Each structure stands twice: as structure tokens, then as C-alpha cells.
Amino acid sequence: MKTKLFLYISNIDFMRPLKAIILVILLIIPSGLFAQSNEYNDIIAAVTGCKSPNDITNTTNSDSFIDSEPDLTSYLAGTTCTISPASTTICPGTSITINYTTSNVWTGSYAGTAQYSTNGGGSWTTMTPNTTNGFSYSPTSATSYCVRVLNNDGSVACGPTCTTISVYSVSSSTPTLTAPANYAYLYSPSVTFTWTHTTGTHPNSRYEIQIDGGSWISTGIAKTYIATVAAGSHTWRVRYYEGCSGNYYTAIARTFYYYSSTTCGDVDHLGQNWTVASSTTLQGRHYNVGIFTVNSGVTVTVNSSCHYFNVEATSINIYGTINGNGAGGAGGAGGAGGAYANNGDGITCYGGYGGAGGAAGSGTGGGGAGSSGTQGQCQQQICGGIFCSGNQDGYDGGGGGGGGG
Secondary structure: OOOOOOOEEOOOOOOHHHHHHHHHHHHHOOHHHOOOHHHHHHHHHHHHOOOOHHHOOOOOOOOOOEEOOOOHHHHHOOOEEEEEOOOEEEOOOOOEEEEEEEEOOOOOOOOOEEEEEOOOOOOOEEEOOOOEEEEEEOOOOOEEEEEEEEOOOOOEEEEEEEEEEEEOOOOOOOOEEEEOOOOEEEOOOEEEEEEEOOOOOOOOOEEEEEEOOOOOEEEEOOOEEEEEOOOEEEEEEEEEEOOOOOOEEEOOOEEEEEOOOOOOOEEEOOOOOEEEOOOEEEOEEEEEEEEEEEOOOOEEEEOOOOOOEEEEEEEEEEOOEEEOHHHOOOOOOOOOOOOOOOOOOOOOOOOOOOOOOOOOOOOOOOOOOOOOOOOOOOOOOOOOOOOOOOOOOOOOOOOOOOOOO
């Protein structure tokens, strides 16, 4: 009796299970039990479509009952699935092509299945195997794209292999300047500039500052900048460069005034209010002021070099103190020394004359001229001999007092 080893049954329709049972029985029953050998073969042909049992495992008929299965490891071991490009970040609205590539996917009986996903493996779509399938996308947020190959039984042959496409955030707003405030008065040459803004994430996005109409200076993504300025009025502004769009967003310029100890002259406040919030030394003429206020507990000292501090404002509120000791000018110069006395008779001694009065003080509230000095005391000097031309008694009178401050 002959027996056959067959590996599996393919292309089974709804009658195949019954045919399989019959075939098994036929293969077990010796063909000699049949009266005619061709009767046995006819039954085999009717059940399997093969001419004889010898043809069962070698048939090429697509409708045959038994096929030979390929070696599973021979095509699964070499199956590959790759994806490109590598994870990256793009600007909003940018289209990017994702390439899903598979190779060595079994395509005959018991074919494998190539699939791709556009949501990180949440769902899968079948695609053509053993080639590169390229699809273009314009994601609005970070998205993971994946590729895999399944065996005919649903197990994973390779993958999932994924790439993540992130999206830069962009900003199309203008920076808000915070300090110095518009028309601020500063008392230090070192100025800290600050602003607020939401920065986009593109690596080329940056801030730039301009002072007094000069060149633009990049601060990167820092929202602060420190500079040293000269005494006087200054302007400043900031702009934002958006790396994705390539657009600039520029803030309106502000004005501030650096008020140094050497500032002694007219200062136009352009109608702005002026509040002195901490004790300081001030000088000069300040005009076109809105409301001028010295806060409680604050002392304003008049500069002793400039000697005056005048404010012309629509309203003045002094809740603190103004120390005007430095307002007076320097005292006048001392008077010239009095003439010495001449001893005409060699006996009488006269003191020196009093010095002239000092000049008036130079400040706006300067004192009057000093009075003349008193006469000097007599000091007799006797001189004789060939080198002495005469006696001169007394000494110079005292100089006059200086003018009041």
C-alpha cells in the first residue's frame, strides 16, 4: 500500500472539507480493493482534479486541492520595511513626502501584507509591497508615520518603523516694550531694556534692538539688553524676526532721558508727567512738564555745581523735600589788600588801609558784596645804611569779606 505525505490544503471552497475527508479515505484504502485501477484513479480525479495520487503533491493546477508550502523562514528572514525622511521639524503649511519602503514581502500563496500608518500605528492602510510608496502630507502638529509588513496569519514580519514630523510654532505679533517707559527719566548711564513677546520655535527666530536710530543688534531669543548711554534724550525700539515666514514685526519707538550730574541746561519734557520716586540730585531748567510730583519721603537736592533747579509744569505736588542749599553761587572774591603806611617823620607809625569789599555771590540767590577790611596794625620797621632807601612802617590791611552764597 502506498501512502502520501501532503503539507497543506489551499484554495478551499465550501466543498473542500468534504473532499478532504474523501481523499484521506481513498489514500488509506488499498487501490487493489477496486475492481479496476482506473476506477480508483477516476475517483481521485473527481475529488482532487488530479489524474492519479502521484499528481497530488506535484500539481500546478490553480484549483488543485493540495499545494506545496514555501519554507516560511526563506522569505520572512529577509523582509525589510524602512521609512524616510528621519524625524524632523517643518514650518506650518509645508508639504513633506513620506516614503514607505518594503522588500522581500511574500506575494504568492499566503502572501504578506505591506501597510502604512499616519497616526503612529493607531490605524493601518494596505499598500503595494516590495516598492517605495511616497505620500505627501502637511501636518499641523507633531505626527508619527509608520510602516510594517504582516505575515499571512497576521503576525508581524517587520516593523513598525516610524518617523515623527514636528511643526514649528510661529508668532506673527509685535513685541511689547516694557522698560524704560516712554519719556522715562533715568539717573544712571547703564540702561536695561526689556520687552515681552511669545517667541516662535524656528531656530532662526530672533529679536533685534535699535537705539537712537543706529544699527539693529540681535539679542537672539533674549528679551532683555543692557547698554550704556550718554547724558541726554534717547530713542529705542525692538523688532521680532519670524524664522518660518521671514517677516519682521517692529514695535513703535520709545523716548527716554538720561539725566546725569553734568546736565545743566534746558530739558523739554514734551508735556509728560514727571514723578521723582527716590531721593536724587537734580539741576537745570525743566519745562513743558505735565504734573511734577516729589513723592513722600523723597529728597531732591539741588546740584551744587549747577546751582539751580527750576521746573515749569501745569501742576506741582511736593510731598517730599527739596534741599536748595546748593542753589547759591560761590562767594565773591576777597578785596585787594590795603596800601601800606609811609612813615614820613620817622617817628609816627600808620597801619595799612582796609581791603576792598568782596564781590557779590554768583548764584541766582547770591549774597551781596562783602564789606571792606579793617586797617592793618602798625609795625615799625627801621632801616638804615647804604642799602636802605627809607623806612616803611605798617603792613597790608586785611582783605574784604567774600560775598554771601
